[in-house]
Amino acid sequence: MTPTELAEKLHIRDAVLLAGRLLLSLIFVHEGLQLATHFEGAQKAMAALGVGTPLLFATIALQLGAGLSVALGIVARLGAVALGLFCLMTASLFHTNFASQNELLHFEKDLAIAGGMLILALSGAGRLSVDRVLIGMRGRGGEGAKVDPAESHS
Template identity: 60%
Template structure:
């Protein structure tokens, strides 16, 4: 009885980790596609705040690449760490004008997404991932050490 309850709990956790990975990655994959299909207009808008076109191109690569890593569960911890750091940089670099309600909302959203990414960094992708499918050694939650990276 206890074993079957544990199996159900584990399957639910893995399903929720998959859902969390997909939801977290969606915003980055969508934004990368949107920026790349409207690159000229986006580059013009970003240049007004001092972001050069090459930095925007790197942002597209980061969002798409790390977003796919996260969604697929292949080196998901690395993808989540990259996107989490990106969110923190974006929050503090571009959304720190708290006198504007919209900027404060974007700041808080970026912090919340970064928090979700850090949970994935600590917990991993779960059983429903390419890492598990391809037999990569999975690190139990709370057991991540420098040797494991």
């Protein structure tokens, strides 16, 4: 048995996709919770950057909603695209003072996360996802589940 055949048999690809999804989503779920639980401080900090309260609410909703979407594998492709675009916008709007090493690091971090999210959007969540469980349940119910060919790895 070749290493590739062994990996396929053990579904390592899906385990790696799950680990990647969890690692990518952690920062967004954590930051969304931080913003929500420390709302007044976040509101003041965002106002100093020219970001109003409605956009702060939208940011919290995006980070928590799309972050959980990616982590759990519920419409993960959509969540990944949303967070990838969010990272690109954040990098280009808030981290452009390249004279500061810290700002440059945040810019590069946002680009790297955006790249990971775009790769996830192309690859899909894999078999270890809530969507896959729901598709499996629907398929057992006799409705004949339609499976995204990009998700099929058998």
